[in-house]
Amino acid sequence: MISARYREIGVRMENFQQAIPGYVQQVGWTVKKTISGQNSFMIELKKGLFDKAMIKARGIPQDIYVEVEGPQEIMDIVEQALAGSCDNPGAIVGWKQQAAQQAMELAKSFAGIFPGMIPPPAPAQAPTQPVQVPTPAKPKLEACMHCAAPLTYDPEEVLVICNYCGYINNTTGEQAPRYSMLPIVLSGSQAIEIAKDHAAKGVFVTRGMAESAEWGLIVMRYVPNWAVTINLEGDIEGRKALFKTKDVKKQVAQEVALQAIGGALGGMLGGSGEAVADRTERMSISEAMDVPVVARKAPEFQPDAGAYKIPLDRKEPFKKTGEETLNVEISAQEATERAKGLALQELRSRYTFVSRFGVGAYPMGEPELIYAPWWFIEYRMGGRSFSVIVDACSGSVIAGQRPWLPKGVTKRR
Numbered sequence: 001m002i003s004a005r006y007r008e009i010g011v012r013m014e015n016f017q018q019a020i021p022g023y024v025q026q027v028g029w030t031v032k033k034t035i036s037g038q039n040s041f042m043i044e045l046k047k048g049l050f051d052k053a054m055i056k057a058r059g060i061p062q063d064i065y066v067e068v069e070g071p072q073e074i075m076d077i078v079e080q081a082l083a084g085s086c087d088n089p090g091a092i093v094g095w096k097q098q099a100a101q102q103a104m105e106l107a108k109s110f111a112g113i114f115p116g117m118i119p120p121p122a123p124a125q126a127p128t129q130p131v132q133v134p135t136p137a138k139p140k141l142e143a144c145m146h147c148a149a150p151l152t153y154d155p156e157e158v159l160v161i162c163n164y165c166g167y168i169n170n171t172t173g174e175q176a177p178r179y180s181m182l183p184i185v186l187s188g189s190q191a192i193e194i195a196k197d198h199a200a201k202g203v204f205v206t207r208g209m210a211e212s213a214e215w216g217l218i219v220m221r222y223v224p225n226w227a228v229t230i231n232l233e234g235d236i237e238g239r240k241a242l243f244k245t246k247d248v249k250k251q252v253a254q255e256v257a258l259q260a261i262g263g264a265l266g267g268m269l270g271g272s273g274e275a276v277a278d279r280t281e282r283m284s285i286s287e288a289m290d291v292p293v294v295a296r297k298a299p300e301f302q303p304d305a306g307a308y309k310i311p312l313d314r315k316e317p318f319k320k321t322g323e324e325t326l327n328v329e330i331s332a333q334e335a336t337e338r339a340k341g342l343a344l345q346e347l348r349s350r351y352t353f354v355s356r357f358g359v360g361a362y363p364m365g366e367p368e369l370i371y372a373p374w375w376f377i378e379y380r381m382g383g384r385s386f387s388v389i390v391d392a393c394s395g396s397v398i399a400g401q402r403p404w405l406p407k408g409v410t411k412r413r
């Protein structure tokens, strides 16, 4: 998510909202839905079948806050719309500049997030989006490096598959990385059965309700994943979680529960509860973690770290298939940076409390590109739309907003 706050620019909120559709259309997006409030609005955008984005704005003319979920080009264009609908465009501090300032502040407060954190020797990236520095225009590749057929692709894409011979071209003209693909094992109807099982695990959802949901669009896409291996080295002083969670509130809840157990046990044993509750341990960490990073920019593709394993034992040499293959939008280098953050996050989630986090994340070897066949399934239940992704090779559910039905919602026929 990208966000920025604009002060003292005198925004005319209505004009700003009305200007957005025209601007986003210039970069190929269309408005799907607009919701406007008194001092706020929300615009949902879409591009093609898969790309979704959201613009949210709220505030008063002299202090407005804008949030974009989606690619940076949208934030750029929103800023243009903003400049065209305010009284003092000269006072706009661009979001990139704001992000750079925030990154500096974040770096300063990083010690506060991981108390006692000792910076690893290698230059570490905070687990947030790196600040984008403008890169010089790179030479554009126009023909396949293998068969010389013409290539067409979006400017965001870094690796492009030739439509004629199936060769993977690096648009910078450099050598392509190692790559392979996974076979399709599951049919669409098998994938839907898996999706139903997944849906039925939702709160207040029965298998019968999952069965009678409207199972709609199902499409297959080959999705590029970077398989990155990250070596975690260092030590941690803290308390191990009973179950791992990335949610800080749940981490705190576990802490409280442990102290209560400790206190109760202490009382029964007639001693101090501290001994049980205070399980702070110092552990040395030396672990290689496989981290899949989806090579697409849209966030809805990204599985949780640790939630998806690429079935690497089934990989095969890449060949062109009849299925549509998505091109790569995230370079090996970007994927490695992202994987470092994800690996540290996954490790941190195993602890409820950390008093010292001295772990460094180091990439091992070169990332390998794996094209994985994924079924994208949409369904409607209780008047809402959900989507599930099922890996057609391993059958695992990758992303899936599980339905949560509030009480009183009856099933629809």
Ligand SMILES: [Zn+2]
Pocket (backbone or CB within 6 Å): 144, 145, 146, 147, 148, 149, 162, 163, 164, 165, 166, 167
């Ligand atoms: Zn070719």
